[in-house]
Amino acid sequence: MHRNPFPKLLFLTLLLAVAAGCTKQAEGIPGATGAAGQAGANGIGVKSSAITGYIALLDPYGNPYPYSPNVAISVQKGDSFLRTTTDSTGKFSLPALPPGNYSIHVTKTGFDSLEIFVQHSGGDEAKFIGSTNLIQTLSTKITGQTLTVQGNTNLMITTSFTLDPGASSGYHERDFFYYFSHSKTVSSRNFDYASGSGQGVIGNQLMESYPLINLTQNATKPFHTGDTVWLKSIIYHPFSIESYYFDYTNNIGVRYPFLGDSTLNWFQMP
Incomplete structure (x- = not known):
């Protein structure tokens, strides 16, 4: 006996339509937040470090003095100033400073004062800024x-x-x-x-x-x-x-x- 296949085909068609209209959504408890990344160069957690360098004393004609002692070095840190002086070779070392931009003031009686702008990144090593000339004030009249x-x-x-x-x-x-x-x-x-x-x-x-x-x-x-x-x-x-130096204050x-x-x-x- 020959059976009509239409009812079976209709049933399969309806089943596929229902299945196609369903969307599966994942549900559950969110996972834990991942670990924070490493702090940036000026971020919290970067070590403070010293700033060091040399000051060379020159007479008004550009001739170097054999020694460069007792040059005053200062820098502002927050609301206070850190100060040091050069030794007989002209070397100085400012105490550990956190990362940031600093204007280092260099003064000595009888010499033209100057400022040295330093971008300090901190870290394990001291920041060495090289040698800077401090020139004697002209007394010529x-x-x-x-x-x-x-x-x-x-x-x-x-x-x-x-x-x-x-x-x-x-x-x-x-x-x-x-x-x-x-x-x-x-x-x-x-x-x-x-x-x-x-x-x-x-x-x-x-x-x-x-x-x-x-x-x-x-x-x-x-x-x-x-x-x-x-x-x-x-x-x-x-x-x-x-030479010239840049006054960042003005x-x-x-x-x-x-x-x-x-x-x-x-x-x-x-």
Whole structure:
């Protein structure tokens, strides 16, 4: 006898449809949280470590002193300051400091102070920052200056000065910055034209011939015949030892070592 297969096929079709509409969801108790990762370079748990280095003392002409003792080193840690001094070789070591950025203050009476910016990562080893020059303050004083216009094309600048410790009455280098302006308030920050000049001299007088074309063609505000030209002359350490450090407190670059004595003079443009 032949049976009708339709009821059986219908039953299988309905069973497959029900099975396809079911979604299995896993249920249960969440597992334990995994272990925390290692702390970052500036994170809690990184060891504090010392900051070490050397300070070399130089005279105003860049000549090194044989010893560099008793240079004061300080750095702020939280609300307090940590302090130490160099030994006879110039070596210093600040106590263990946690990771962070630090401005190390370096001072000694008679020398131009400076700051050293250090990014300190901490760890098992001390942070060595190398050797830094601390330069003796200029005691040079300008004792006189004359300005002479020569042939309408050059300015002869003759400057007399005292000698610093470390300089002899013989040959040595002497450097100046010259700042020219239409205004009597001329300074190292307020000028129309500036030029640095340095050369070896014998004794305590420097004579330099300066081309006036620089003032007529290259000044921010050019000079013309009959104009009064104000000149600020500032004595400086030899350019060979000039450098800069960054003052992060005021966000400015600081010329190092600092400018010395100055004099104000004037002449009439030919």
